[in-house]
Amino acid sequence: MKKILVPIDFSGVSENGLKFAVDVAQKIDAEIYLLGIDSLMSIRNEKEISVGKSGINIDPAGEDKKAMNEIISAFSYAGIVIIPLSHNDGSGIDSFIKQNKIDFIITGLDPDEENTDAFNLQAYKHFIEVVNCPVFSVLRKAEYIDIEDIVLLFNEIEDKYYPGLELIRNFANGYNAKMHMLSVVDPDQQDNYDILKRLEEIAEDYAMPSFTINTINNLNISDGARNFVRRKNSDITAVIGKDQQSDLMISMFEESKCPVFCRL
DSSP states (O other): OEEEEEEEOSSHHHHHHHHHHHHHHHHHTEEEEEEEOSOGGGOOOHHHHHTTOOOOOBOOOHHHHHHHHHHHHHTGGGTOOEEEEOBOSOOOHHHHHHHHTOOEEEEEEOOOTTOOOTTSHHHHHHHHHHOOSOEEEEETTOOOOOOOEEEEEESOOOOSOOHHHHHHHHHHHHHTOEEEEEEEEOTTTOOHHHHHHHHHHHHHHTTOSSEEEEEEEOSOHHHHHHHHHHHHTOSEEEEESSOOOHHHHHHHHHHHOSOEEEOO
């Protein structure tokens, strides 16, 4: 059974991520682990902690514990196991994820950069830079409709193994969604035929159930990907590849206005 971590500060924005997590958990047979935090900005990695910064230091108690229990009770109708987590040993997010065997994270996000909310774009940018785990970001006002189309943006296709693709494949199977594999090609540096062939090999290696293979010639990966996502009216964009710059994640989120899966 998969384990989904949902950071929450009991705001409407973070609860929006939980609503989507409940839907996902029903589709892919997963458990939800709730982590109470002050802000996405409060999450630290091991390196930052070694130089004196705080890690995750949350132990739900008092009013927070009451709010956590109310949240769990509110979603009990779904028949999903929701487990509150406490963590106050000061270690970083990597240790925390390994200790609890988390498969991926779903977080709500407020797209308004000017908002001072703990789940705004600035906090999200920090979060995806320090978390070494797949992260699913959900807009504050996302509509929860059946997911039919998922764009898989390959930021690089050099690796022979993409662990995140297994997760996306299971996700697509749960929603019976079609996957559109995409590589944005620099025509001066890359050969379209070679890229298409490699994408076909990846689709075969991972037994993709329903997919299309696509390339777009564009010198700017963000521009090419955004145009493709809009044309396909994609419900989700998943960014595949190790070299994932936070600016690319933010750009995809701001422009496509659909949930983004990254750190795959």
